[in-house]
Amino acid sequence: MKTIIRSALTGITVASIAAASSAIAGAHSGMPASTTTGSMPAMTKKTVVAKKNIVITNPWVRVVPPGSANTAAYMSIRSVRKSDALVRASVPRSLAMKTELHLSTMDPETGRMAMVQQKRVGIPRNRTRQLKMGSYHVMIMGLKKNVRAGTKVPITLRFLRAGTVRVLAVAKDM
Amino acid sequence: MSRLMIAIAGVLAGAVMLAGCGGGEQQQTGLKGFTRDPIPQVGNVSLPDVGPGGAGRSVPLRAAPGGLLVVYFGFASCPDICPTTLSDVRAALKRLPADQRTRVQVAMVTVDPKRDTAAVMRKYVDHFFDSWRAYRTTDSAALAKAEKAFGASHSTTPAKGGGYDVVHSAFTYVVDDQGRLLVEWPFAMPRRDISADLSTILEEGTNQ
Numbered sequence: 001m002k003t004i005i006r007s008a009l010t011g012i013t014v015a016s017i018a019a020a021s022s023a024i025a026g027a028h029s030g031m032p033a034s035t036t037t038g039s040m041p042a043m044t045k046k047t048v049v050a051k052k053n054i055v056i057t058n059p060w061v062r063v064v065p066p067g068s069a070n071t072a073a074y075m076s077i078r079s080v081r082k083s084d085a086l087v088r089a090s091v092p093r094s095l096a097m098k099t100e101l102h103l104s105t106m107d108p109e110t111g112r113m114a115m116v117q118q119k120r121v122g123i124p125r126n127r128t129r130q131l132k133m134g135s136y137h138v139m140i141m142g143l144k145k146n147v148r149a150g151t152k153v154p155i156t157l158r159f160l161r162a163g164t165v166r167v168l169a170v171a172k173d174m
Numbered sequence: 175m176s177r178l179m180i181a182i183a184g185v186l187a188g189a190v191m192l193a194g195c196g197g198g199e200q201q202q203t204g205l206k207g208f209t210r211d212p213i214p215q216v217g218n219v220s221l222p223d224v225g226p227g228g229a230g231r232s233v234p235l236r237a238a239p240g241g242l243l244v245v246y247f248g249f250a251s252c253p254d255i256c257p258t259t260l261s262d263v264r265a266a267l268k269r270l271p272a273d274q275r276t277r278v279q280v281a282m283v284t285v286d287p288k289r290d291t292a293a294v295m296r297k298y299v300d301h302f303f304d305s306w307r308a309y310r311t312t313d314s315a316a317l318a319k320a321e322k323a324f325g326a327s328h329s330t331t332p333a334k335g336g337g338y339d340v341v342h343s344a345f346t347y348v349v350d351d352q353g354r355l356l357v358e359w360p361f362a363m364p365r366r367d368i369s370a371d372l373s374t375i376l377e378e379g380t381n382q
Contacts, residue, residue, distance in 0.1 A: 065250070065300070068251065112341050140253070
């Protein structure tokens with residue numbers, strides 16, 4: 001069964017293949033950079049992955065200097081029709097030791113930044129959760145390889161409802 | 175949006191800090207970042223610079239004559255806040271005309287010298303900038319003294335599964351050749367504002 005979902009955030013129409021448990025409905029749509037908003041750096045193209053109720057847009061991973069221990073991945077996650085929660089993220093063992101969900105927070109009194117590991121990142125119904133700089137992110141720890149610009153990092157995300165969703169996060173130096 | 179919220183939180187935090195210091199001079203300076211009154215003097219603080227210019231010697235945290243030194247306290251294994259800030263500064267520098275850009279040097283001070291060896295620091299800072307210093311000291315008292323001069327701070331907390339996490343202030347500071355801390359930016363300061371502040375200071379001088 002094929003349904004068309006229109007993402008309110010991006011305005012991109014994506015094909016979501018419902019009830020395709022193992023297959024990933026990955027669609028690469030070559031959208032121009034102009035649709036990104038705010039102070040976020042412009043993306044070169046939009047990547048949208050949809051499965052069941054989950055639509056993921058623009059997964060990317062930060063290029064870090066060679067030899068760096070850690071990096072972070074970011075994306076927009078929208079849950080359509082029902083709420084969901086991201087409960088786990090992982091990358092291949094050949095790339096990094098472990099992967100966790102983190103939230104960067106600022107102590108309003110001291111202005112100090114801390115990262116707190118998250119057991120789950122809630123995705124409210126019909127809302128978009130931004131995994132973004134200075135906020136929620138996928139922390140990729142103990143890198144075994146250098147992440148170079150353009151490298152595609154496979155990230156497996158596990159959602160409470162939608163189950164496993166795989167995305168390819170493009171490495172960007174920005 | 176939440177990045178903006180953090181910026182706002184930063185503004186509030188800064189406002190509290192400024193109130194505690196007797197009020198800032200935002201209107202008079204025309205700068206987008208925070209200023210303090212009196213202007214802190216940090217030029218008497220020196221730490222070992224393991225970058226190409228310092229080669230491990232103790233170097234004061236002030237700019238070269240006629241230039242500006244952008245100072246950030248962070249650590250290389252920080253995956254989110256530090257690289258975001260350094261990328262923002264890099265992008266802001268690219269917006270400047272070449273004659274201004276070449277007068278700006280960026281210094282990172284590691285708050286995690288245990289993991290950030292001199293080699294790690296060099297590779298890390300060099301990734302982001304053309305002209306840079308990498309300050310690293312294993313003398314925790316010297317680091318604390320430098321942090322205090324800027325109003326920066328950090329602490330470490332044990333991490334689950336071993337190791338430790340670093341909690342740190344995330345301001346970026348601008349120091350002139352007299353060692354005066356002229357302006358500081360909270361995390362997620364827009365790139366255009368970073369650029370504008372550098373330009374304003376370089377164009378007009380400080381006259382303070």
